[in-house]
Amino acid sequence: MSIAAKFEIEYLQYLDAEGQQVRDALPEFAKNLEHMVELYKLMISTRVFDAKSVAMQRTGKLGTYASCLGHEAAHVGIGSAMKPEDVLALSYREYGAQLYRGVQPREVYMYWGGDERGNDYQNEPARHDFAWSVPIGTQCLHAAGSALAFKIRNEPRVAVCCIGDGGSSKGDFYGAINIAGAQNLPLVAVIVNNQWAISVPRKIQSGAPTLAQKGLAAGLYCIQVDGNDIIAVRKAMEDALERARSGQGGSVIEAVTYRLSDHTTADDARRYRDEAEVKEAWAKEPVKRLRAWLVAKGVWDDAREEAWKAECDEWMDNEVNAYLQTRSQPVTAMFDYTYAEVPADLAKQRDYALSLESK
Amino acid sequence: MAQITLIEAVTQALAYEMAHDDSVVVLGEDVGVNGGVFRATVGLQEKFGPLRVLDTPLDETTIAGVTVGLATQGMKPVAEAQFEGFIYPMMEQIACHAARMRTRTRGRLTVPAVFRAPWGGGIRAPEHHSEANEHLFTNIPGLRVVLPSSPARAYGLLLAAIRDPDPVVFFEPKRIYRQYKEEVPDDGEALPLDVCFVLRDGTDVTLVTWGAQVKECLEAADALAEEGISAEVIDVATLTPLDFDTIAESVTKTGRCVIVHEAPKTAGFGAEIAARLAEECLYELLAPVERVTGYDVHIPLFRLEMKYLPSVQRVVDAAKRTLAVS
Structure with missing residues (x-):
């Protein structure tokens, strides 16, 4: 038998569910514990922000809201790996990445609170990122088009798109990775596989054993990572961004995680998934393992945790007030x-x- | 000065703007080495290279979505849908993003893009190659829908469309791509968008049309003139945003109006113009508004297509019906 082509998909993980390091050699950024604490703090603030958003929806202060509970490592990993000049095209729950890039919680509240000004991000670098994309998958092509603009102008910039496991079924996703392969575009497509597209489970989206391998058909570099392990997400992102920036082409990263929340506040996930599955997913959630690792390194403890959460509460209260005091547009x-x-x-x-x- | 056809005017406008603005890029299927299946982009890749004249993978959704991405990053993309009948996969990107980007980001991101498509029937083309569906786009806010009807207007309006800060759908009536030549100076002078062109003055009846039917309407005006009937002919050119004032002024003068288009009748753009006339000019009308349009059927394969398309005779008959009402 002769083989026309042969492939394999690497799986990357540094921290297991308990925060035990499963690989000896850490990437450079992870050796900087101060930086790792900063990333951890942003994961916490993202979670505090998210809980506040859900609470506001429940009390009628927001419209429908899409929670990011459980995605904190994936999203902060994506956002923190990017350079300011890169461009992010996302779906609608990647707040961890957006907060890192300067989106203000009040802007998120405004968008889900029915005000277009929430999409008018005031702070760079988010100001040149795309706004949330509700039609599933369509943002992947905006990232591909941005990457093409960078290539035409010979700018060392990368376009990053985020999509879900369900979104990776869309033609827009396939079209984006396809043209990225054909034109060697600086595109990084991240499939944040949270196992559920509203009520439809991952296995109904695709017969492929990994979603990362979809990129193989497009000629892209592909990797699957533990999406609850921020070190793995960040490392895969850094590698993919470097490849793209240096003209070696695009990538598909599958970050395997779990949507611990309902799809949106308008959804009730108890209708379609087992409590046991959710309980099991909570055991693998991203915040706990990073905390265990940082505590073991001696750079984090309960007192710091409490102090930071209090700071986050104050920050979010401030943002909520700013949002609630915003008058409607004329x-x-x-x-x-x-x-x-x-x-x-x-x-x-x-x-x-x-x-x-x-x- | 060279005489050129409508399709050559399209090429001339693209070449002019690409030479004068580095941010202009052309993308689509077969637009590169082949110069487009109708030769609209012929010679451009040689001049501007394979990145600025980009042969895309064969996926209309990709073309439209990449166009949106390019435009948000300071480029001015001109995308080609190879035929109007293949534009449907582009519609999500056009409606949900291109036409919506400015308003949903309060002006932070914009899409100064042009989506070109050879439009309409009458060239004995295969199935799905002869559609006229401009009305599907005229109901999308934030978009301009433009149809040139002569070489000079193709040149001037395409330049204006590329320079416009908002997305433009530019439908080229392929039936008249090579119908006749006229002098079109390559001077980079754009024509105004959002205005109708009065192509022929008249006093008895107003013929309102766009695209390839401008030809039928001008011929109908000639035929009517032989019978002593004076027809004014208006080329709407930019369907949306509509310059209704020019139409209203004309109909106020003539008291009669025939709207001619090759798309199906029901909910075609002619219905919008008729409704506006009813709202704003009812008391100026001396006769009911007439519409001469395609029928409410899919445009038939080419043995029957000329029986579907509005003919000069149908336009003449409709004009006479308006005059029969005293």
Whole structure:
């Protein structure tokens, strides 16, 4: 038998569920414990932020909200590996990556609170990132297009897209990795496989044993990592970003994690999945293992944890207040950004809508 | 000065803008070495290289989504859908992102892109190659829908479309791609978007149309003139945002209106114009508004397609019906 091509998919993990180091050689960034503490702190603040968001939805202060509970290592790992000049195109729950890149919690609240200004991120580098993409998978092609722009202009920048296990079934995802392979684009596609696309489990999305291997068909570098292990996510991201930046092409990273929350606040996951499965997933969640590792290294303890959580609470309360005090946009806002200039015909509708305001 | 066809005017506009603006790129299927299946991009890859004139993988969704990505990063992409009938996979990216990006980010990100597509029937093409579906796009806010009807307007409007800060769907009536030539100076002068062009002045009836049907309407006006009927012909050119004032002014003058388009009748863009006339010009009308359109069927394969497309005779008959009402 002759073989036309042969492939394998590496699986990467540094920390197991208990926070035990399963590989001896740590990547450079992980040797900097101060930095690892910073990443841990952001995972905590992401979780505090997320709990606050869900609570606000439950009390009628937010619309439907998509929680990121359980994804903290994957998202912070993605965001922290990127350079400021890179571009992030995400779906709608990657807050850990976004907070790292300067998105303010009040902006997230505004978006899910029904105000487009939440997409107008004020801080760099998030300011040049894409806004949340609700139509599943479509953002992958925006990242591919951005990567093409970087290649055309010969800029050492990388476009990163995040997608879920369900999203990796979409043609937009396949199209993005396909053109990235064909044109050798600086694209890193991260499949954050949280096992559930609303009520549909991972095994119904694809017969492939890994989702990472989808990238093989496109000619990309592929790896599967423990998505609850931030060291593994960050390392895979750094490698993929470096490859892309140095002209060696795109990558697909599958970060295997678990959606500990409902799909959104409008969903009730108890309808379709076993409590036992969720309980098992909680045992592998990302925050606990990193804490155990940092505590063992002597750079973290309960007192610091309590102090930081208190700081996060204060931060989020501040953000919540800022959000709640934001006045609605004037009715004219819906007209004013539809085109660069309001066309004459649309201006008449704008005038009419405005006239209703004074009645 | 050279006389050129409509398709050559498209090429001339692309070449001009690419030479004067490094951010302009062309992408699509077969746009590179082959110069496009209609030769709209012929010679461009030789001049501007394989990255600025990019042969994409054969996936319309990819073309549209990559176009959105390029445009948000400071490029001005001109994407080609090889035929209008193949544009459907692009619609999600156009409606959900290209046309929506500015408003959903409050102007932080924008999509100054052009989506070109050879449009309409009448060239004895295979199935799915003859669609006219501009009305599916005119209901999408944030988008411009533009149809040129002559070499000069193809050149001037395409330049304007590329320079426009918002996304433009640019439908090229392929039936008249090579129908006639005219002088089109390669001077980089754009024509205005968002305005109708009055191509022929008249006093008795207004013929409102766009794309390839401009030809039928001008011929109908000639035929009507022989019978002493004076028809004004308006090329709408930019369907949305609509310059209704020009149409209203004309219909106020003539009191009669025939709207001509080759897309199906029901909920075609002619319905919008008729509704606006009813809302704003009812008391100026001397006769019911007439529509001469494709039927509410899929455009048939080419043995029957000319029976589907509006003919000069149908336009003349409709104009006369409006005049029969005193």
